[in-house]
Amino acid sequence: MEKKVITLDELRVAISDVLNDEIGEDVKKMSDDSLLDSNMLEDLIMDSLDIIESVMILEKNHGISIPDNSYENFRKNGCTVRALLNEINRVIGQ
Secondary structure (H helix, E strand, O other), rough: OOOOOOOOHHHHHHHHHHHOHHHHHHHHHHOHHHHHHEEHHHHOOOOOHHHHHHHHHHHHHOOOOOOOOHHHHHOOOOOOOOHHHHHHHHOOOO
């Protein structure tokens, strides 16, 4: 069975769906490098519920399950989009 990997574009859509305002539109237009290095709490002005909702969208759309404790690993790694993407793919790749 092939392992699923979540792409940056899939995460970008989930984030912009949650934000769905000017910031959400900005996320769609950001370069990959800028988005990956963005701090989700400070640069994208997301709160923890927004981040959890983004993950839930990915879970629903891709039939994956991300444990709640993964959020702590993400926070320890700087709260960037890159950290979240890495954590999601680490968990589903196990």
